[in-house]
Amino acid sequence: MKDDDARKPEATSGVSRRDFMKISAVTAALPAVLGPKVVHAAGEDVPIQGPGKVTVTLNVNGKKLSPQLEPRVTLLDALRGPLDITGAKRVCDRGTCGACTVLLDGKVVYACSILAIDAQGAKITTIEALAEADKLSPVMQAFVDHDAQQCGFCTPGFVVATTAFLKQHPQPTAEDIRRGLNGNYCRCGTYNGIRAAALLEQGGKQS
Amino acid sequence: MTQYSWPDPALRPLLGKKIDRVDGPSKSSGRAKYTYDYNPQGLLAGKILRCPYAHAKITSIDTGAAEKMPGVKAVEVIQGPGTEIFWAGDEIVGVSAVDEGTCEDAMRAIKVEYEILPHFVSDAEPPKNIATDTGPVSKDDFEDMLDNQVPDEQVISAIEKRGISFKPTEKDYASYKGMGADPSIITALEKAKYVEAENKPKSPYKKTATQTTGTPDKAFTSAAAVSEGLYGASCIVHSCLETHGSAIEWPGEKEMIVHISTQNVSGIAAQMAEPLSVPASNINVLQQNVGGGFGSKFSVDRWDVTTAKLSKKASGKPVKNMLDRKAEFEVAGMRPSAFARVKIAADKDGKITAWESRSWGTGGVGGGGTPPLPYIFEIPNQRKQNTAISTNQGSARAWRAPNHPQAAVITMGAIEDLAAKLKMDPYDLMLANMDIAGPRAQTYKEEFAIADQLMGWKKNWHQRGDTAPGDIKRGMGLSMHTWGGRGHNSNCDFTIHPDGSVEIKMGTQDLGTGARTIITIVAADALGIPMENVTLLYGNNKYPPSGGSGGSTTSGGVTASTRRGAVNARDRLFAKAAPSLKAQPEELEAHAGRVQVKGDPSRSLSWKEACAKIGAVPLTVRGQNPNKDEPPDLTNSGVGGVQMADVSVDTETGIVRVNKMVAVQDCGLVVDVKTAESQVYGALIMGISYALYEEKILDPVTGRVLNPNLEFYRLAGLSDIGDLKVHMMTGKGYDERGVIGLAEPPVVSPGAAISNAVANAIGVRVPFLPLTPDRVLEALEPGGANASV
Numbered sequence: 003m004k005d006d007d008a009r010k011p012e013a014t015s016g017v018s019r020r021d022f023m024k025i026s027a028v029t030a031a032l033p034a035v036l037g038p039k040v041v042h043a044a045g046e047d048v049p050i051q052g053p054g055k056v057t058v059t060l061n062v063n064g065k066k067l068s069p070q071l072e073p074r075v076t077l078l079d080a081l082r083g084p085l086d087i088t089g090a091k092r093v094c095d096r097g098t099c100g101a102c103t104v105l106l107d108g109k110v111v112y113a114c115s116i117l118a119i120d121a122q123g124a125k126i127t128t129i130e131a132l133a134e135a136d137k138l139s140p141v142m143q144a145f146v147d148h149d150a151q152q153c154g155f156c157t158p159g160f161v162v163a164t165t166a167f168l169k170q171h172p173q174p175t176a177e178d179i180r181r182g183l184n185g186n187y188c189r190c191g192t193y194n195g196i197r198a199a200a201l202l203e204q205g206g207k208q209s
Numbered sequence: 210m211t212q213y214s215w216p217d218p219a220l221r222p223l224l225g226k227k228i229d230r231v232d233g234p235s236k237s238s239g240r241a242k243y244t245y246d247y248n249p250q251g252l253l254a255g256k257i258l259r260c261p262y263a264h265a266k267i268t269s270i271d272t273g274a275a276e277k278m279p280g281v282k283a284v285e286v287i288q289g290p291g292t293e294i295f296w297a298g299d300e301i302v303g304v305s306a307v308d309e310g311t312c313e314d315a316m317r318a319i320k321v322e323y324e325i326l327p328h329f330v331s332d333a334e335p336p337k338n339i340a341t342d343t344g345p346v347s348k349d350d351f352e353d354m355l356d357n358q359v360p361d362e363q364v365i366s367a368i369e370k371r372g373i374s375f376k377p378t379e380k381d382y383a384s385y386k387g388m389g390a391d392p393s394i395i396t397a398l399e400k401a402k403y404v405e406a407e408n409k410p411k412s413p414y415k416k417t418a419t420q421t422t423g424t425p426d427k428a429f430t431s432a433a434a435v436s437e438g439l440y441g442a443s444c445i446v447h448s449c450l451e452t453h454g455s456a457i458e459w460p461g462e463k464e465m466i467v468h469i470s471t472q473n474v475s476g477i478a479a480q481m482a483e484p485l486s487v488p489a490s491n492i493n494v495l496q497q498n499v500g501g502g503f504g505s506k507f508s509v510d511r512w513d514v515t516t517a518k519l520s521k522k523a524s525g526k527p528v529k530n531m532l533d534r535k536a537e538f539e540v541a542g543m544r545p546s547a548f549a550r551v552k553i554a555a556d557k558d559g560k561i562t563a564w565e566s567r568s569w570g571t572g573g574v575g576g577g578g579t580p581p582l583p584y585i586f587e588i589p590n591q592r593k594q595n596t597a598i599s600t601n602q603g604s605a606r607a608w609r610a611p612n613h614p615q616a617a618v619i620t621m622g623a624i625e626d627l628a629a630k631l632k633m634d635p636y637d638l639m640l641a642n643m644d645i646a647g648p649r650a651q652t653y654k655e656e657f658a659i660a661d662q663l664m665g666w667k668k669n670w671h672q673r674g675d676t677a678p679g680d681i682k683r684g685m686g687l688s689m690h691t692w693g694g695r696g697h698n699s700n701c702d703f704t705i706h707p708d709g710s711v712e713i714k715m716g717t718q719d720l721g722t723g724a725r726t727i728i729t730i731v732a733a734d735a736l737g738i739p740m741e742n743v744t745l746l747y748g749n750n751k752y753p754p755s756g757g758s759g760g761s762t763t764s765g766g767v768t769a770s771t772r773r774g775a776v777n778a779r780d781r782l783f784a785k786a787a788p789s790l791k792a793q794p795e796e797l798e799a800h801a802g803r804v805q806v807k808g809d810p811s812r813s814l815s816w817k818e819a820c821a822k823i824g825a826v827p828l829t830v831r832g833q834n835p836n837k838d839e840p841p842d843l844t845n846s847g848v849g850g851v852q853m854a855d856v857s858v859d860t861e862t863g864i865v866r867v868n869k870m871v872a873v874q875d876c877g878l879v880v881d882v883k884t885a886e887s888q889v890y891g892a893l894i895m896g897i898s899y900a901l902y903e904e905k906i907l908d909p910v911t912g913r914v915l916n917p918n919l920e921f922y923r924l925a926g927l928s929d930i931g932d933l934k935v936h937m938m939t940g941k942g943y944d945e946r947g948v949i950g951l952a953e954p955p956v957v958s959p960g961a962a963i964s965n966a967v968a969n970a971i972g973v974r975v976p977f978l979p980l981t982p983d984r985v986l987e988a989l990e991p992g993g994a995n996a997s998v
Contacts, residue, residue: 072310083308088246089239091500093450094534094919101450129239138234146233149887153721154236155450155500161237180928187919189450189501190721191894193927195887 051119058118062087063131069118077121078102078113081128089129089158093187100186103159104128110166110185129158132165141165144202150195156188164200174200213776214841215878215947216734218940222801223734225939227883231726231740232498232719241498244470245531247456253282253523255516255530256312258302258319259539260294263328263601263912267292271320272302278318280311283522287515293326295574296602297913298539303515305528328601328912329413332444332546332571335596339414345374345404348381350415353575353597355388356604358611360581363417365397370418372404415576415597423590428563432554434630440622441548442615442960442978444571444905446541447608448924451500452532453510453541457517459525464491465517469509470531472502473757475716478750480509485517494750502720504607505542507757538917542606543905545572547580547615548977551623553588559631559638561624561645563590568619571598572605578612584620585691587645601912602905607759609892610692610953614899614960618978621688621961626974629673635687635965636666649691649849649875656851656873656938660687663871663934664853674972680861682972683868686965687853690957694876694950696765696834696844697756703732703774704829705782709820711736712827713774714746717755717767722952723884724763730880731768735775737799738816753831761950765844766834768880768948773839774832781828786819845947850874850954852893854962855931858970860989863982865967867897867931870959875938877949882937889935889955896959898925904979 039050052073059068060077062085069084078095081087081104090113093101097115104113105127132139138146141164151157160183167182168174174182179200188196216224235241260267272284285303288294294301302319306312346354346367354364377385377398385395429435455469465487471477471494478492499506516530532541549568555561570577576597583591628635640657643650661667666685675682701715713732719725725745733740746752756766783794786804790797790812798807805813814822834844855869870893879885902923906915916922960978967985968974975988 072308074310079309082246083248086248088242088248091243091450092245093452096534096918096920098919099450133238138238142234142237145237146229149230149233149883151230151233151236151721152887152891153450153501154232154241154498155243157236157241158239161239184926184928187450187924187926189448189503189895189924191891191898191925192887193894193925193930194890194933196927 059122060118060126061124062126063128071118073117073119075118076114077104077116077118077126080118081113087128087130091155091158093155098187099156100163101156101159103162103186105162105166108166110163129162132161139165141168141199144199145195148195148198148202150192150199152190152192156186160186160188160196164196168200176201211776211780211839213773213839213843215772215843215944218944221734222737223730223740225879225882225944228726228730228881230723230884231729243451243498243500244454244456244468244496245451245500247468247529249527251526252456253305253307253526253528254309254312255303255305255519255528256309256316257287257300257512257515257530257536258304258316258321259536260299260301260323261297261913262294262323262325263297263330264326265294265323266326267294267301267321268324269322270302274318275304275315278311278315280307281315282306283519284315285515285518285522287511296539298536298603300511300515303512303519303530305519305523330600330602330907330909330912332569332598332600334548335414335416335569335598339412339416339596341416341418343371344407345372347406348375355385355390356575359579361391361394363579364394367417368397368401372402373398374404374406376403413599415599417595419592419594421592425563425565425590425592428590429552429554429565432562433557434627435552435554436623436627436630437550437552438623438626438974439548439550439976440619441976442546442618442899444546445544445608445899445903446538446905446922447501447503447505447543447606448922449501449503449505449537452534452537453506453512454529454531455513455516456527456529457513457520458527459521463487465493467492467494469494469496469513470499470506471496472499472506472718472720472759474718474748475750475754476507476757477509481514481517484514492750496718496748499718499720502758503609504611504759507607507759534919535917538905538914538922540603542608543603544608545578545605546570547578547612547619549582549619551619553623553627555627555631555638559628559633559641561586561588561627561642564588564593565591566593566619568593569596569598570615571600573602574599575604578605578615580612580616580619582616582619584613584616585646585689586620586642587647589645602907602914609895609956613690613692613953613957617688617690617957617961618964622964622974625686625965625968629968632672634670636661636670639687639689647691648847652849652875652938653689653851656849656875659936660851660853660871660873663873663936664855664869666853671969673969675970681857681859682970683855683857684966684968684970685853685855686962686967686969687851688958688961688965689849689851690954691847691849692761692954692957693846694761694765694848694953695846696769696948696950697762699755699766699770699834700753701755701770701774701832702753702829703771703778703832704827705778705820705823706827707820707823707825709742709817711738711743712746713743713771714752715755715767715770716750716752717747717763718758719747720758722758722763722888723881724758724767726884727764727880728767728771731771732775735772735799736779737801737803739802761952761954764880764950765948769834769843770832772832772843773834773836774830777830777832778828781830782819782823785822786814789822790814843947845877845949848875848877848949848954850958852955852958852962854959854966856963856966856970858967858985860971863985865901865963865980865985867929867963869932869934870897870962871934872955873936873938874951874955875943876951876954877946878944879937879939880948882939885937885951886935888951889937890933892955893933893959894925894930895956897930897963900960900963900978900980901925901929902979
């Protein structure tokens with residue numbers, strides 16, 4: 003690794019948004035996982051993680067996992083690569099499409115836009131934990147009933163997003179759904195089924 | 210005589226019902242595995258360093274530093290010094306390393322120097338003074354025509370009139386046949402006269418000779434109404450959510466396992482064999498699920514060959530190399546643009562009498578597609594001419610119904626404008642021209658009536674220009690479309706096991722269309738057993754080959770081969786079971802989980818009991834489509850569809866919203882109404898997306914794609930789609946035609962219907978898709994409808 007310097011907070015000019023995010027995360031690393039190196043930046047002593055691999059402790063679907071990761075690795079890539087939890091998909095890889103949606107302490111997040119090292123300490127829930135053994139969750143079943151999937155690549159993200167949305171809106175109106183499930187893209191065009199699944203799964207009425 | 214024909218409606222326990230997608234649970238639970246998810250122990254990452262310039266020559270490449278970096282396993286130069294590069298994003302060097310981050314570090318360490326050359330990326334209207342291309346057809350010209358699916362008669366006419374400047378080899382002929390060239394084209398090539406290539410100045414424009422039918426000038430002069438306008442659709446990108454790519458390993462020196470995101474499981478090995486010098490028989494191609502294809506995933510791409518080479522260099526370890534989103538936008542295919550100036554005429558009753566079009570568009574360096582103009586309507590007097598523009602961008606690939614959506618936008622737009630000129634309802638004008646609407650005219654007529662009911666067209670339609678007060682204007686538009694959709698070549702091995710379980714092996718794929726579901730339905734329906742008893746093994750080139758999933762050919766192909774396999778297996782089973790029922794095999798039927806004497810349930814065996822008569826070894830037969838020895842033909846060609854759109858346009862902001870869309874669609878015998886409807890809903894949504902939002906924008910200064918990502922290349926979201934109604938034509942007149950594909954046709958009309966609805970709402974035509982706010986506001990300016998491109 004030759005670009006140690008580029009990862010210091012003071013060297014942010016000319017970097018992309020993603021690079022900046024990766025740099026920011028270094029400054030925000032938790033004291034609990036203090037690295038060997040500390041620099042003084044922005045008036046504070048800041049521990050430096052990496053650039054090589056460090057142990058990152060993640061609570062995924064109720065299991066404590068401790069992969070060795072470079073600090074620049076996103077939560078999505080940590081899940082899909084070393085942890086082999088592949089339900090969340092990489093599509094846009096920059097926080098637009100929602101295919102990588104997971105829950106962080108119950109909140110919907112795009113796993114491509116959070117670093118694994120920053121997800122330490124949070125309860126991470128992926129699509130894999132929403133079904134109990136072989137039984138589909140009610141939202142998954144609604145997706146099947148209303149044929150809310152075609153190629154299926156966006157489907158896990160949509161199911162996670164819909165699950166979280168329905169927790170917040172147990173009796174959603176069509177307008178709630180229109181606004182609440184607009185953060186995920188589908189290319190095959192399954193929105194009609196998703197709309198119906200979100201509305202009818204909770205015993206709502208189709209407008 | 211074996212009864213292969215589709216059963217009578219009364220004898221279809223499963224066919225034509227609404228049945229859940231069999232892969233629904235695996236997809237909704239996230240368990241479905243895609244190529245992108247392939248993640249074995251020891252997997253290496255692969256990435257491609259791409260050219261940042263739209264036109265350049267490579268002068269030097271230095272990979273030394275990259276090769277020495279820790280974690281880097283292989284480096285492969287794809288295009289070396291001296292190579293001319295014709296689009297930004299083209300492949301230069303492949304890298305494999307322990308992880309993606311290390312690949313990226315290595316790519317930064319590779320030094321490539323270029324001589325930058327001038328580029329051309331504009332698909333604006335060509336200058337008027339371009340000479341018609343009269344010189345001989347070069348090898349590039351010819352292959353571009355094939356790539357762009359130029360109509361056969363145009364290709365043949367060009368070859369006959371202009372001669373050819375190349376001498377095709379046997380290998381060329383084989384490759385052209387592989388590219389789908391009609392035998393008549395091959396004959397024309399063989400007979401063509403050789404003409405030495407002209408040394409003409411390079412021009413991006415390839416202008417075809419004007420084609421004239423009838424007497425257009427006379428027809429325009431004597432017409433009751435003549436309308437002139439500008440129409441078209443911009444370049445768009447397939448945007449498969451799973452990007453292109455593969456994961457490849459070498460278990461032996463001459464042996465490969467290829468996981469690839471493809472529409473063409475059975476066709477991949479043959480394409481890989483030659484560049485990698487491996488017998489196709491030693492290549493195992495695997496794919497369970499594919500995250501979208503839409504016409505862009507038929508081939509082995511250069512990056513896949515590179516992935517294989519990287520793996521070989523890395524001792525055969527698996528290397529996974531999926532394109533990143535930017536590359537997907539730059540190099541993995543797009544739909545060509547098409548624009549046209551059109552003049553169209555009718556008599557006072559709305560009978561269309563004459564058509565004149567000057568069209569142009571681009572599909573990358575190879576020029577552009579030629580939209581079939583005028584679309585559907587066989588207008589008696591025509592004059593038309595097309596100019597293909599060669600631009601420095603990644604080449605076009607088949608995009609769902611190649612050339613048809615563009616042809617519909619241009620033709621249906623012109624017809625709607627003509628109706629407005631006559632103050633006629635376009636619904637009436639189109640129906641007044643059914644005598645020139647081709648073989649599907651009766652279908653359109655029936656569909657128009659149903660669409661009217663679902664949309665309330667006759668009740669709510671108003672003359673052009675919403676006169677209600679306020680800035681928000683509302684309007685309705687319609688369009689119609691056609692497609693072939695005959696089933697492709699398909700084979701399956703159909704096995705009944707002695708325990709009663711049923712297994713089908715077929716080298717096909719399911720793009721999310723419901724292929725798995727309809728194969729399972731057809732098998733279970735023929736055997737009178739539950740779908741759960743049927744296991745479908747697919748997505749492996751070691752199974753009997755089935756065609757690529759393109760051109761809406763899969764449904765007809767896979768259902769026909771499955772039906773024939775099932776009937777063959779059933780008849781063999783009847784022969785085994787008949788003695789114990791003291792009956793002749795032809796007296797038996799398979800019904801509701803039993804094998805019984807027709808109409809006599811008292812003389813029956815349970816399915817399991819009957820299968821136990823097979824003996825110790827399973828019964829396996831072949832099902833094949835087409836098969837002239839097993840009549841009748843179970844598939845067919847030619848469908849029709851009608852769509853209507855209801856939109857609101859904010860004339861202050863230029864924002865268009867779709868309130869409602871109606872699609873009425875025929876596809877012969879519908880196997881599963883549920884997945885068929887889903888496909889039409891999906892087409893409407895994809896149509897709304899390309900009608901209002903999607904456009905691949907190239908920077909004239911740098912020649913690069915300006916929006917190679919999903920935030921600036923906008924897709925329709927769940928909030929953009931309005932109320933959607935789909936009606937599938939079924940029953941008499943449709944069912945008996947057999948199974949016909951459905952993927953392409955419903956995506957043809959949405960752009961045209963929405964464009965027409967906007968014109969009806971605001972009173973002027975917004976010439977080009979997507980109907981973005983800036984284009985809407987420009988059209989509302991005085992003279993806007995004829996604005997420059």
